[in-house]
Every structure is written in C-alpha cells, then in structure tokens.
Amino acid sequence: MTDTLRIGVVGVGYVGLTTAVCLADRDHDVVAVDIDEAKVARLSAGVPIIDEAGLPDLLTDTLAAGRLSFRTDYEALADRDVVFVCVSTPSGPDGAADLGALDAAVSRLGQVLPAGATVTVKSTVPVGTTRRVAERLRPHGIGAVSSPEFLREGRAIADFTHPDRVVVGADSDVDAAVVCAAYGADPATVLRMSPESAELAKYASNAFLAVKLSYTNSLAQLCHRYGADVGDVTACMGADARIGPSFLQPGPGWGGSCLPKDTAALVHSARIHGVSMAEVEAARITNAAQPGRILTALRQSIACPLSDARITVLGLTFKAATSDTRDSPALAVCTRLAAEGATLSGYDPQLAAIDAAVLQSAGVTAVDDPYLAAKAADAVLVLTEWPQFRDLDWTVIADHAPGAVVADTRNLLDPQIVGAAGLRYLGNGRADGF
Ligand code: UDX
Numbered sequence: 001m002t003d004t005l006r007i008g009v010v011g012v013g014y015v016g017l018t019t020a021v022c023l024a025d026r027d028h029d030v031v032a033v034d035i036d037e038a039k040v041a042r043l044s045a046g047v048p049i050i051d052e053a054g055l056p057d058l059l060t061d062t063l064a065a066g067r068l069s070f071r072t073d074y075e076a077l078a079d080r081d082v083v084f085v086c087v088s089t090p091s092g093p094d095g096a097a098d099l100g101a102l103d104a105a106v107s108r109l110g111q112v113l114p115a116g117a118t119v120t121v122k123s124t125v126p127v128g129t130t131r132r133v134a135e136r137l138r139p140h141g142i143g144a145v146s147s148p149e150f151l152r153e154g155r156a157i158a159d160f161t162h163p164d165r166v167v168v169g170a171d172s173d174v175d176a177a178v179v180c181a182a183y184g185a186d187p188a189t190v191l192r193m194s195p196e197s198a199e200l201a202k203y204a205s206n207a208f209l210a211v212k213l214s215y216t217n218s219l220a221q222l223c224h225r226y227g228a229d230v231g232d233v234t235a236c237m238g239a240d241a242r243i244g245p246s247f248l249q250p251g252p253g254w255g256g257s258c259l260p261k262d263t264a265a266l267v268h269s270a271r272i273h274g275v276s277m278a279e280v281e282a283a284r285i286t287n288a289a290q291p292g293r294i295l296t297a298l299r300q301s302i303a304c305p306l307s308d309a310r311i312t313v314l315g316l317t318f319k320a321a322t323s324d325t326r327d328s329p330a331l332a333v334c335t336r337l338a339a340e341g342a343t344l345s346g347y348d349p350q351l352a353a354i355d356a357a358v359l360q361s362a363g364v365t366a367v368d369d370p371y372l373a374a375k376a377a378d379a380v381l382v383l384t385e386w387p388q389f390r391d392l393d394w395t396v397i398a399d400h401a402p403g404a405v406v407a408d409t410r411n412l413l414d415p416q417i418v419g420a421a422g423l424r425y426l427g428n429g430r431a432d433g434f
Contacts, residue, residue, distance in 0.1 A: 004028055005182055008083035010105045012039060012070065014050060014257070015122055015149045016086030018156040021055060023084075024062035026184050031069050031076045043070040051323045051353060054157040074108040082118045082178045083109060086149070089123045095264035097126050106133050115141030118175045120182075122149045124202050124262055126269050130169065130195035143175035146195040148202035153256065154321030167191045169198025206262040207280045212247045213254045214283035217290055220250035220429025230429025231411060250428045252383050252409040253290035253329035255318040260287075260327045291333045294381070294409060295340065297426060297434030301405045302378045307341030312377040312401070314370060315384025315410075316348040316359065323353035330383035331362040333409075338363020347373040349386050370397075377401040380423070385410040394421035407434065 009020040009032040020032040034040050042049055046063055048056045062068040069076070077083060087101035102123055109119055119142055121130045134144035146169035151159035166185045170176035171194065180187045193201070216234060223230040230250055238245030254260075263280050270277045295306065302309055318328040325331055334344055346364040348354060359366050367373035370389070374380055374397045382389055390412055398404070398421040406418050407426045415432075418425040427433035 003181075005081045005178070006079055007031075007182055008033065008077040008080035010034075010077075010083060010085045010109070011087035011101070011123070012036075012043060012049075013086065013088055014052075014153055014156055015151065016084070017043070017048075017050060018052070018055070018151060018160050019084050019086060019122065019149070020068060021058040021062055022157065022160045023182060024065075024068035025058050027067065028182065029067055030062070031071060031080065033071050033074055033077060035072060037072055040070045040072050050156075051350065052154070052156045053321075058157065074112045077109065078112050078114065080113060080117055082120060082182050083113065084120045084122045084147075084182075085109075086122045089125055089261075089265075091261040091264045095268035097124070097261070097265045099125065099129065102129070102133075106136055110137055110140050110142065113137075113140065113142050118143045118145055118178045120145045120147050120179050122147055124148060124206075124258070124265075125199055126265060127196050127199045127203075130199060134171075134195070143170075143172050144195070145170040145175045145179050146198040147179055148198055150202070150205065153324055154319065165191050167193065167198050167201055169193050169195040169201075171195070203262050203266040206259055207266050207277070207283070209247050210254055210259045210263045210287070211279050211283045213251075213259075214286035216248050217250050217253065218286055221293060221434075223429040224431065224433055227431040228429075229431065233429075249385075250409070250411065251290075251329065251385070252294060252333050253287045255327040255329040255332070257324065257326045260284075287329075290329065291336045293434065294333050294407065295336055297407055298337075298379055298381070298405070300434075301407070301424065301426060304378060306337065309342045309378045310376055311337055311342050311344050312370075312374045312380045312404075313344055313346040313364060314348075314373075314380065314382045314389050315386055316346050316354060316364065317350055317384055320384050320386045323350035325354055325358050331358070331364075333381070333383060334362040334364050345373045345375075345377070348384065349388055371400055374400045374404070377404050379405040379407060382406070382408045382410055382412055385412050387412075389413065394418050394423060398422045 005028045007023050007028045007030045009016050012032050012034045020030050024030040046060050085105050089097040092098050130146040168176050168179050168190050220230040234248040237243050238248050267277050316330050344364045345367045347370040405424045409428050411427050415425040
C-alpha cells in the first residue's frame with residue numbers, strides 16, 4: 001500500500017469537510033464532492049464555511065498545495081482508491097434516519113468509481129445500511145466499510161486528528177487496510193469489527209452520552225429539592241473511574257445535530273426489532289422537560305407574570321464554541337418563553353453567524369451587546385456555557401437591570417460576584433436555585 005492515497009469525500013458538512021482537510025493535510029490527494037454549488041465555490045475560494053479552530057489554515061494550506069479540491073461532479077472521483085461518504089442522515093417524523101442522500105451518493109459512486117475502490121460510510125446510519133451498500137456496490141467490484149466519526153463540533157480538527165478511538169467495520173481485510181492507511185492509523189490500535197457492530201457502536205455511544213446528561217439534569221432537579229449541590233454530587237460521581245468526570249454538567253438540555261437525531265433513530269430501530277431502549281426513551285423525555293423546568297423557575301422567582309416579563313438570553317447556540325443553532329436547547333427555551341408572551345432580547349458571541357430567521361422564529365430580538373441586551377430585564381438567563389459570560393461586568397448588568405434574577409442553567413457564573421452586584425443568582429441543581 002502506498003503512503004499517499006487518492007481519496008474522495010462526499011458531502012462537506014462538519015464531518016466531511018473536517019475529514020477532507022485533515023486527510024489532505026496527511027499528504028493524501030483529496031477530492032471532495034458536494035451537490036451544493038455555492039458551498040463548493042466558497043470552499044474552493046478558501047472560505048471555511050464552518051467555524052472550527054484550525055480549519056481556515058488547513059484549508060488554505062492544502063488548497064494551495066494542490067492536495068485538496070472541491071467539486072460538484074462525481075466524475076472527479078473516477079480514479080479514487082477510497083471514498084468517505086459523509087452526507088447527512090436527518091431524522092424523519094417517526095425518528096427513522098432519512099437515507100435519501102446516502103442512497104443517491106451510493107448510486108453515483110457505483111457508476112463512477114473504479115473496480116477495487118473502497119466506499120467508507122462515515123455518516124451515522126441505521127445498523128445494516130453498510131451491508132446493503134456493500135451488496136449494491138459488489139457487482140462493480142467496489143467494497144464497503146463502516147467507519148463512524150465521533151468528532152465534536154467546536155473541536156472537530158483536534159478530535160479528528162487525535163481520536164479516542166478509530167472504528168473500522170469491515171468484512172474484508174483489504175478494505176480495512178486502505179481505510180487504516182487513509183487515517184494513518186496502526187491497524188493494531190484500530191477497533192476492527194463487523195459493519196453492524198461499527199454502526200451500532202456510534203448510536204450506542206451517543207445515546208449513552210444522552211442518558212448520562214439527562215440523568216445529570218434529573219439529579220440537578222433533585223439536588224435543588226434536597227438543598228444539595230449538584231456540583232458536589234457530580235464531583236463525587238466523576239471521581240469514580242468507572243463513571244468518569246465528563247458529561248456531568250447540568251444544562252438546559254442536550255441538543256445539536258447528533259444527540260437528538262441519533263437517540264430518536266436508535267429508539268425507532270430498536271422498536272422495529274422488538275427491543276425497548278427504555279433508558280434512551282426516558283433520556284429523551286427528561287430532555288424535553290428541561291425548558292419547562294426553567295420556565296417554572298422563572299415564574300417562581302420574578303415579580304411579574306411571564307407574559308409581562310422582559311428576559312435577556314445569554315447564549316443561543318446549542319453549546320459554546322460553535323455558531324450552530326441546530327436543535328439548540330437555548331432556542332427551545334426561548335420558543336417556550338415567547339409562547340408565554342415574554343419579551344426576549346438575546347446575545348451570543350456568534351450572533352453575526354446566526355441566521356436572523358432562526359432567532360425570529362424563536363421570538364428573540366438579537367442585540368449585539370450583552371449589556372444593552374440586559375436593559376430593563378426582569379431576568380437574565382444563561383443558556384450556553386460561553387466563558388465570556390463569566391467575565392462580564394455584572395455591576396454594569398445590575399445598573400441596566402436593577403434587582404434582576406440571573407438564572408444560570410449551566411452553572412457557569414460565580415454566584416458571589418453576581419450576588420455582590422445586587423442581582424439574585426439562581427444556579428441549576430443548587431439550594432438557592434432551581
Ligand atoms: C456529539 C458527540 O459528543 C460526538 O462524539 C458525536 O460525533 C456527535 O455528537 P456534538 O453534537 O458536537 O458531539 O456535541 P457535544 O459536545 O457532545 O454536546 C452535546 C450536547 O450536550 C450539547 O447541547 C451540550 O451543551 C450538552 N452537554 C454536554 C451538557 O449539557 N453537559 C455536558 O456536561 C456536556
């Protein structure tokens with residue numbers, strides 16, 4: 001196997017674009033195809049299109065070195081050794097993953113790829129999909145592998161470059177070897193398994209994270225009722241190596257482009273097989289209840305009814321370090337507050353990158369300054385864990401919104417500082433909170 005491979009990538013969303021630039025940075029020759037002409041034009045001009053640390057430089061460097069190109073025509077993949085399929089697989093109304101984009105990509109790849117090529121499914125797909133892809137491609141002499149991606153938004157380049165694990169689900173050693181060579185991974189360290197196990201491993205990991213988070217949010221509610229502190233409780237839990245300290249931070253609920261859709265797809269597909277994933281279903285129910293919990297806390301702590309309240313929202317993205325608002329718990333809370341008649345002004349460090357129509361439909365008036373956003377507020381609601389919010393001058397916020405309640409759903413702020421400014425601090429899962 002040569003060190004430098006001819007690699008194709010189909011779909012340049014978060015996973016596809018990260019895969020393309022990182023593999024080109026490993027000196028492979030990479031052609032990335034997407035049906036979106038505008039995206040392809042912008043990427044070809046070196047515009048990164050997503051906000052990820054390290055991505056702009058990698059994109060510029062690999063384009064300039066001639067190791068990466070973006071195209072809309074599948075014919076550009078005609079000489080590829082291996083193609084990573086990274087198209088989106090959104091949830092349908094019943095939770096089932098929509099495989100329309102994947103099916104279309106596989107049809108085109110069957111037509112253009114040379115015999116001996118390997119198609120690697122990186123999109124999160126229902127168990128059994130890669131084997132069906134393999135059956136469709138076998139008559140063309142093309143192999144198929146499942147290699148799910150575990151990168152997190154906001155840390156995409158770092159996660160891709162230094163993954164906790166590399167999973168290769170392949171029946172054929174030849175196909176597995178070319179995928180390992182593309183990653184530059186030592187086959188001895190790769191988790192090699194069947195395509196079915198690889199596909200399920202991705203859903204199993206994301207669903208477990210969702211269960212852990214919903215458990216934490218339920219614990220937070222219980223801590224408040226008992227007068228305990230969720231930070232102390234999770235510090236104890238996290239010190240147990242069997243539990244681990246990550247994903248134990250309470251919040252307004254979990255969101256983003258993966259956890260909601262992957263848990264829905266897992267529950268749906270398990271049900272078809274007569275298996276109840278009760279833990280995952282419960283995690284989804286708990287998650288859907290989080291906005292209501294926050295609304296109750298506000299109702300009980302501000303002097304006026306929510307219909308008359310002015311509420312400042314700090315943080316609109318689904319988590320910090322991203323401009324992504326897909327399935328954002330922050331916007332779910334805003335939508336509920338707006339439905340109650342509250343007046344919402346919202347600030348986010350990534351405000352400029354957030355679609356105005358998205359904010360409008362959540363009832364949020366965007367204000368590009370956190371202090372001005374707080375003007376005359378009855379409550380300031382921290383919904384995303386942007387570290388900048390901790391460093392705000394809370395005495396200035398108190399001047400703009402005297403006596404306001406500060407509901408910190410992420411337990412990000414220093415309660416002492418907020419209290420000393422004359423504001424009433426409510427922590428998530430704390431005695432003086434909700
Ligand atoms: C997730 C998985 O982590 C990743 O492995 C997979 O490939 C894609 O889905 P991502 O969607 O980028 O990644 O977000 P993640 O960092 O996992 O956060 C998910 C949600 O959980 C966010 O809404 C986040 O705010 C929330 N969260 C996370 C908490 O509320 N508390 C925590 O302690 C951690």
